[in-house]
Amino acid sequence: MNSILVTGGAGFMGSAFVRYLLREYYSQRVVVLDKLTYAGNLENLASVAADPRYTFIHGDICDAPLVDRVMAEHHIEAVVNFAAETHVDRSLIEADAFIKTDVYGTYVLLEAARRHGVARFLQIGTDEVYGSLERGSAGEGDPLSPRSPYAASKAAGDMMALAYHVSHGLPVMVTRSCNNYGPYQYPEKLIPLFITNAIDDQGLPIYGDGQQVRDWLYVEDHCRAVDVVLQRGRPGEVYNIGAGNERPNLEVVVGILQGLEKPWSLVRHVADRPGHDRRYSLNWGKIASLGWRPSYPFESGLAETIRWYQENQGWWRRIKSGEYADYYRRNYGHRLTTS
Ligand code: NAD
Numbered sequence: 001m002n003s004i005l006v007t008g009g010a011g012f013m014g015s016a017f018v019r020y021l022l023r024e025y026y027s028q029r030v031v032v033l034d035k036l037t038y039a040g041n042l043e044n045l046a047s048v049a050a051d052p053r054y055t056f057i058h059g060d061i062c063d064a065p066l067v068d069r070v071m072a073e074h075h076i077e078a079v080v081n082f083a084a085e086t087h088v089d090r091s092l093i094e095a096d097a098f099i100k101t102d103v104y105g106t107y108v109l110l111e112a113a114r115r116h117g118v119a120r121f122l123q124i125g126t127d128e129v130y131g132s133l134e135r136g137s138a139g140e141g142d143p144l145s146p147r148s149p150y151a152a153s154k155a156a157g158d159m160m161a162l163a164y165h166v167s168h169g170l171p172v173m174v175t176r177s178c179n180n181y182g183p184y185q186y187p188e189k190l191i192p193l194f195i196t197n198a199i200d201d202q203g204l205p206i207y208g209d210g211q212q213v214r215d216w217l218y219v220e221d222h223c224r225a226v227d228v229v230l231q232r233g234r235p236g237e238v239y240n241i242g243a244g245n246e247r248p249n250l251e252v253v254v255g256i257l258q259g260l261e262k263p264w265s266l267v268r269h270v271a272d273r274p275g276h277d278r279r280y281s282l283n284w285g286k287i288a289s290l291g292w293r294p295s296y297p298f299e300s301g302l303a304e305t306i307r308w309y310q311e312n313q314g315w316w317r318r319i320k321s322g323e324y325a326d327y328y329r330r331n332y333g334h335r336l337t338t339s
């Protein structure tokens with residue numbers, strides 16, 4: 001039976017996609033390749049760990065011999081590349097790992113996919129590559145204008161993927177999504193950081209005036225969008241994935257505080273993020289024409305997310321207490337495999 005390789009499948013969006021595939025497709029085999037950086041967490045995949053259709057491989061997408069072996073041994077038919085360094089703030093401190101994983105790692109995957117005749121290669125991109133928009137919405141053909149080392153490395157990964165389609169005929173598709181939110185998101189990102197801080201009555205650090213606008217997509221909707229592009233997308237094409245939920249950050253904070261019945265006095269205005277993009281906005285008519293629409297209104301997605309963080313405090317407290325590395329080795333070390 002052929003398999004899908006999900007790189008970065010132990011992270012927030014990758015693990016949601018793995019759970020989605022195994023839930024929706026009875027005969028699908030899924031191979032996860034993940035380096036388990038600070039953001040990767042096998043707890044995110046605990047619910048599928050015993051599924052015979054699922055294999056976890058601990059490894060780096062930059063490791064060409066390993067990637068080659070994985071593709072050969074597991075008869076990989078499709079690749080969905082979620083693996084990346086993803087946090088803008090970290091890229092402002094140290095960009096090295098971003099360039100290695102998001103650019104070079106993407107190249108390693110593309111090369112291996114080409115050699116092994118992979119039938120579909122989906123590169124998970126981001127709306128940040130279009131840069132900050134004062135007005136209007138970015139279409140797939142608009143020029144790229146990445147403004148952080150993270151966004152620049154993601155743009156380079158996209159370009160490399162599309163070049164492999166043109167140069168080598170590799171059936172590559174690129175998706176560019178807006179901000180995702182939902183269960184299992186690492187609590188350094190706005191929504192999980194603020195929910196977990198507010199549960200503990202800690203301050204909520206709003207960068208600058210808090211009027212920056214993001215479009216918020218519930219992660220389950222993203223999984224369906226990726227599935228639609230995998231099934232119906234055209235090789236060589238880019239698909240924007242938007243949500244129609246553009247909100248200034250302060251409005252998101254109001255929703256979190258109301259959902260948790262916590263006071264506004266927790267809000268702290270702190271120094272702005274350097275080069276902070278003011279607004280992202282996507283025109284996502286192209287994926288809509290493939291039949292995809294988001295199904296979660298922001299209010300219900302946020303309520304579900306708040307409930308998840310309330311009910312799964314062990315998950316994020318282990319991360320936030322800094323004991324996660326030890327906990328992880330103790331609990332999961334014996335289950336790691338290297339191919
Ligand atoms: P995440 O930070 O939660 O997880 C990233 C995963 O990649 C982790 O499991 C990590 O261990 C793994 N990884 C990192 N470097 C690796 C390497 N060299 N080899 C193998 N695995 C490695 O990320 P996320 O928020 O789930 O984002 C997933 C993808 O979606 C990324 O490509 C990101 O750029 C993109 N994206 C994210 C958002 C968002 O809102 N989170 C929006 C649009 C696009």
Ligand code: DAU
Pocket residue numbers: 086087088089125126127128177178179180188189190191193205206207208210212213214249273280
């Ligand atoms: O737009 C898609 C991108 O969304 C993805 O490509 C990235 O991987 C993902 O990290 C996310 O990037 P953002 O920078 O938009 O997400 P973040 O959660 O870090 O911040 C969201 C907004 O909230 C942004 O305007 C910065 C602001 N913010 C964030 C944090 C962590 C704050 O005001 N305070 C904070 O403490």
